[in-house]
Amino acid sequence: MNWHQRIKQRLQQRQSANIYRTRQPNQAVGCCRLLINNKKYINFSSNDYLGLSQNKSIIAAWQQGAKRYGVGSGASGHVTGYTLPHQQLEEQLADWLGYPRALLFISGYVANQTLLAALIMAKDRILADRFSHASLLEAAMHSPAQLRRFHHNQPDSLQKLLDKPCSGQTLVITEGLFSMEGDSAPLSQLQQKTTAAAGWLLVDDAHGIGVRGEQGRGSCWQQGIQPELLVITFGKAFGLSGAAVLCQKEVAEYLLQFSGHLIYSTAMPPAQACALQAALIRIQQGDDLRDQLQQRIKQFRAGAANLRLPLLPSDSAIQPLLVGDNKQTLLLANQLRSQGLWVTAIRPPTVPPGTARLRITLTAAHRATDIDRLLEVLDAINHAKC
Ligand SMILES: Cc1ncc(COP(=O)(O)O)c(C=O)c1O
Known part of the structure; x- marks a missing residue:
């Protein structure tokens, strides 16, 4: 197998396992906002936990x-x-x-x-x-x-x-x-x-x-x-x-x-x-920002518990929503994107096989209405499945 064949084969393996990774250029960044392909999103994938960027x-x-x-x-x-x-x-x-x-x-x-x-x-x-x-x-x-x-x-x-x-x-x-x-x-x-x-x-x-x-x-x-x-x-x-x-x-x-x-x-x-x-x-001097972040975390977890969403037990800004299957996780991420919410599907080898998830991250810069919107869309997707 030559260089080209080897690279092609490995890329194809990723694609067929639904673990192929892609990047999207963000045209403008504000606090937890993205502009991608001229469409606005609320960003639930950033590690900028206190909004300091x-x-x-x-x-x-x-x-x-x-x-x-x-x-x-x-x-x-x-x-x-x-x-x-x-x-x-x-x-x-x-x-x-x-x-x-x-x-x-x-x-x-x-x-x-x-x-x-x-x-x-x-x-x-x-x-x-x-x-x-x-x-x-x-x-x-x-x-x-x-x-x-x-x-x-x-x-x-x-x-x-x-x-x-x-x-x-x-x-x-x-x-x-x-x-x-x-x-x-x-x-x-x-x-x-x-x-x-x-x-x-x-x-x-x-x-x-x-x-x-x-x-x-x-x-x-x-x-x-x-x-x-x-x-x-x-x-x-x-x-x-x-x-x-x-x-x-x-x-x-x-x-x-x-x-x-x-x-x-x-x-x-x-x-x-x-x-x-x-x-x-x-x-x-950031107790105000840390308190704000805690409020968003509490708000999201309380809402997710009402909706019986399969969240992993986390009291931090990282709120993983377990899906399991790679393809289903990608589908869910795409459904959220179609509603203006950017959440990344995390798949193997980043996490063990069978534990693909949406990694929802919350920040002090999110507004309470951003969290409400995320919960509302997750609820609507759940209902559409039933
Ligand atoms: C636990 C942990 N360690 C190290 C890193 C790498 O840090 P950096 O992004 O500064 O390279 C990351 C990045 O995401 C991480 O999550």
Whole structure:
């Protein structure tokens, strides 16, 4: 089979399994609004949980940063790409989350990949919640270590794996708040078991940071733990993009020596670091936004319970509506789109086979009438089926 045949075959396999992915360019973005092919939609697929991507002071901070530093960093951090705004942001993040050090990365995907690539060696083992994000599982699979997955959010399942002997180091991996389930990890139990086995815990809190815990400090703060490695990302509640790893001083020094991404890749634009500093301030003072988000979540769940919709048990902004079959899920997403509601159908391999779902995400920027409309259309689709 040559290159063309192989690519064609793999594309056809995706199409026939109804898991072919497509993109649609959005012509204009407002707070939870989309314009696609000149049609307006209410957006229920964004991770901009606090609506900060449209925040005027954050936009102004980016503009001022660009005026002062230009639009690009011009080099990797080790060369000349590390600027004062990067340093200030790292210090502010470390201070906020109670860690000695924070290191910035261009994205959460990259942070997870480079973290594992730098830390993991042969004979080590990685024990990951089986629903951990693709960036973590992929990095674990590419590493020289053994990867074992424990049952989702089940510390006893982790314990069974920890009980087996390992001649190297153990890294336990979980998300704080799971991206496709919307539920929270039992972090203190996971940390306690990991520590008892002399392992380290890595928590990826991409979806918890900004929305959970006092001042939005995230899932770990809320559950009173401090993992050895905390990954936070800025593409969700921060409304921007990028990521940071929070860790001890020595680990940060190690990553600065051994993380290929920090050494060989262009640093994030300084203007982005300026905007992230403004976003951090808004998040720290963001109880109003978090309350607003909670109200929308309550409103949606109460309405969905009345309609007996098969929602997964989630009290977060991520409200998965389980459908099961891939084709049915696509059909439902299309029915919602025809009514001006944008919700993404999530299918394997992102989620296990037979558990395709609509991943409905709510934000503080949604109006109560947006939620009413979503419930009304879901109800009408349900009735049409009966
Ligand atoms: C749990 C989790 N980790 C990491 C990432 C990757 O983050 P980024 O979008 O910054 O690459 C995502 C992205 O969706 C995520 O959900």
